[in-house]
Amino acid sequence: APSGGNVQPWKVDVLLGARLDDFKALIQEKLARGELEEPQYDVYPKGLWEPHRSYRYKVGEDMYGLVGIGREDKLARMGQLAKNFQFFGAPVGMFFTLDPRFGPPQWSDVGMYMQTLMLLATEAGLDTCAQESWSRWPQTVIEFCGLPEGAIVFSGMALGFRDDEHPINRLRADRAGLDDFATFHE
Numbered sequence: 727a728p729s730g731g732n733v734q735p736w737k738v739d740v741l742l743g744a745r746l747d748d749f750k751a752l753i754q755e756k757l758a759r760g761e762l763e764e765p766q767y768d769v770y771p772k773g774l775w776e777p778h779r780s781y782r783y784k785v786g787e788d789m790y791g792l793v794g795i796g797r798e799d800k801l802a803r804m805g806q807l808a809k810n811f812q813f814f815g816a817p818v819g820m821f822f823t824l825d826p827r828f829g830p831p832q833w834s835d836v837g838m839y840m841q842t843l844m845l846l847a848t849e850a851g852l853d854t855c856a857q858e859s860w861s862r863w864p865q866t867v868i869e870f871c872g873l874p875e876g877a878i879v880f881s882g883m884a885l886g887f888r889d890d891e892h893p894i895n896r897l898r899a900d901r902a903g904l905d906d907f908a909t910f911h912e
Contacts, residue, residue: 727842728835735832736839736880739871741819749819749870753811753863763865766878769858777902785899792893810859816886821860821867823877836880843883853888856881 729735741749774782787797795802813819822836844854860867860882867879888895 727839729838730831730835733828733832733835735824735828736836737823737825737873737877739821739823739867739873741821741871742817746813746817746819750812752866752870756863756866757808757811763863765861766864767861769861777906781900781902785897788899789894789897792897794893807859810857810882811863813857813882813884814855815889816855816884818885820883820885821871822880822883823867823871823873824880825874826876826878828878833878833880840881840883847885852885855884857883 770782790797790803790806793806795806809815822840824832824836840856844856847854858881860879864877864879867873867882868875868877
């Protein structure tokens with residue numbers, strides 16, 4: 727994967743087997759007790775503006791619609807969200823972290839690394855789900871993985887095989903047209 731100046735700012739922690747089971751049990755216990763942690767960053771900007779706000783809301787409505795959860799069913803929506811914290815049942819859970827001294831260019835490098843890994847996984851017949859939702863559990867991830875205090879928990883990722891029968895795996899998010907985001911200067 728590319729990185730500016732070949733800095734390679736990413737650190738990847740991979741959980742599998744009993745270690746993954748232990749981590750998922752720990753998160754399940756914390757959720758059951760109603761524990762929350764202070765996120766290290768906002769996944770979405772406050773006051774998300776158009777058209778980005780509509781993109782986000784539409785994909786959420788489409789996703790919940792596929793699994794039969796209505797907008798008013800907050801409990802079911804929270805249950806669906808909680809599946810993130812079990813890596814959606816995947817046999818491999820990963821965390822992508824970086825040193826807090828790195829800035830936005832290195833954050834983008836980590837994103838490119840993740841995208842490269844996702845493409846390689848697809849090529850190998852595997853499926854992935856990038857999960858910024860793990861930004862909600864930075865202290866737990868840091869402590870469980872033995873990371874330096876203050877490490878930035880950039881994202882998680884589930885790795886495994888998709889359940890083709892599950893309706894949520896039919897979700898195909900709408901994408902803006904080329905004219906909506908690209909300007910050609912001649």
